Amino acid sequence: MLGLQYFSFNDLWSPAILALFLLIGAGYLVLVGPVSEKVSGAEPATAGQRVLFITGLLVFYLAQAGPFNLLGHVMFSFHMISMALSYLVAPPLLMKGLPNWVWRKIVSYLPTKQLSFLAHPIVAALLFNGLFSIYHLPVVHDYVMLNFTVHRLYYIALFITSMLMWWTLLNPLPEGRQASGLSKVGFIFLNMVLLTPACGLIIFASEPLYATYSNPAVWAEAMRYCVSGDTSALLRSFGGPAFFNFLSSAKEDQQVGGIIMKFIQEGIFVSMLALVFFQWYRKEKQEDDEDDSHPKEPPVMPFNPATK
Numbered sequence: 001m002l003g004l005q006y007f008s009f010n011d012l013w014s015p016a017i018l019a020l021f022l023l024i025g026a027g028y029l030v031l032v033g034p035v036s037e038k039v040s041g042a043e044p045a046t047a048g049q050r051v052l053f054i055t056g057l058l059v060f061y062l063a064q065a066g067p068f069n070l071l072g073h074v075m076f077s078f079h080m081i082s083m084a085l086s087y088l089v090a091p092p093l094l095m096k097g098l099p100n101w102v103w104r105k106i107v108s109y110l111p112t113k114q115l116s117f118l119a120h121p122i123v124a125a126l127l128f129n130g131l132f133s134i135y136h137l138p139v140v141h142d143y144v145m146l147n148f149t150v151h152r153l154y155y156i157a158l159f160i161t162s163m164l165m166w167w168t169l170l171n172p173l174p175e176g177r178q179a180s181g182l183s184k185v186g187f188i189f190l191n192m193v194l195l196t197p198a199c200g201l202i203i204f205a206s207e208p209l210y211a212t213y214s215n216p217a218v219w220a221e222a223m224r225y226c227v228s229g230d231t232s233a234l235l236r237s238f239g240g241p242a243f244f245n246f247l248s249s250a251k252e253d254q255q256v257g258g259i260i261m262k263f264i265q266e267g268i269f270v271s272m273l274a275l276v277f278f279q280w281y282r283k284e285k286q287e288d289d290e291d292d293s294h295p296k297e298p299p300v301m302p303f304n305p306a307t308k
Contacts, residue, residue: 002071003244006237011227017065025057032099042101053097060090064155073145073226074244076213080257084264086155087128087162095163095170103172121168121179121187128161129194136198138209145212145222165191169272181280188269188276195265202258208250216240 004012032045045053062068063085071078098106117123134140135154144151168179168187179187202209211218219241223231238244247253 002246003074004067004070007070007227012067012070014065014069014226018061021057021061021065025054028053028057028097031102036099036101039101043099045097045099049097049099051097052093056090056093056097059085059093063090070226073212073223074219074241075247075257076210076250076254077247077257077260079213080261081264083132084261087132087158088265088268091159091162091166092170095166095172098172100172100174107173119164119167121183122190124161124164124168125187125190125194128158128165129191129198131158131161132195133198136202138211141209142211142218146218148225151225169276181276181283184276185273188273192266192269195262199258199262199265203255203262205251205254208254210254213241213253214250216242 009015029050032050036042036044063072063082068078068082068085072082073079118127131154135144135158144154169184171178208214212222213219216235216239220231220235223234227234242250245253247256
């Protein structure tokens with residue numbers, strides 16, 4: 001299916017990275033379980049938090065080291081699915097999966113005074129969407145895909161900026177500066193607008209933009225970072241990425257990828273918009289109920305001796 005049968009278990013699942021993610025998951029469960037009982041002021045993670053974090057970890061692994069990573073090297077549409085999973089789906093799951101006391105420990109080790117400007121909503125939105133858009137310029141994308149160290153560093157930067165972006169919407173620290181409902185609505189619309197040009201460039205391009213998915217020689221070079229052995233054998237066996245493309249052409253694959261990314265982004269942010277409105281409405285209703293339960297006393301009329 002999707003050509004996965006032509007690749008080995010190691011190529012599909014990256015056992016060494018899988019082991020690392022399993023260790024991270026086990027370390028998390030120990031940290032929010034037995035260790036939390038020995039930390040002053042800490043509370044164990046709830047079952048819901050554990051499910052969210054482990055799910056986020058699984059999603060990130062599948063996108064960055066599992067089958068979606070491999071498929072993202074042979075079809076642009078799967079590359080965009082991998083990007084959406086890595087930076088729009090996994091970060092909020094991981095963020096909500098960590099208890100408040102863990103976030104306080106993390107923040108305490110960061111130079112927050114020097115770096116706090118990075119978490120400003122507008123700066124965070126510009127950083128993430130800017131890095132994402134620049135990455136999908138053809139010359140930048142092909143260069144990053146062919147240089148392993150740059151590839152890893154760029155993806156780390158994307159992940160960090162995506163966490164900063166999500167911080168505005170999901171700030172887990174109640175004592176921290178919380179954005180108002182109206183500010184969150186504006187922030188969501190800002191992110192939706194900033195990603196549109198990059199998706200538009202991809203969707204409406206008149207020809208394939210990326211040599212990684214249209215030039216067999218460049219594709220084989222890029223495959224070195226997710227397939228073991230001599231990737232020139234891939235050219236001899238399959239001729240190029242077109243062998244795995246079940247769509248009609250590289251251009252159509254590119255257009256579908258742009259649509260998928262925009263659709264996933266819109267779906268996630270529209271859902272967040274609905275959640276923000278619901279929380280905003282619930283807060284306003286709660287305040288109204290509190291006012292109704294404590295009626296104001298009638299004003300005391302001043303004493304007038306003339307009426308005595």
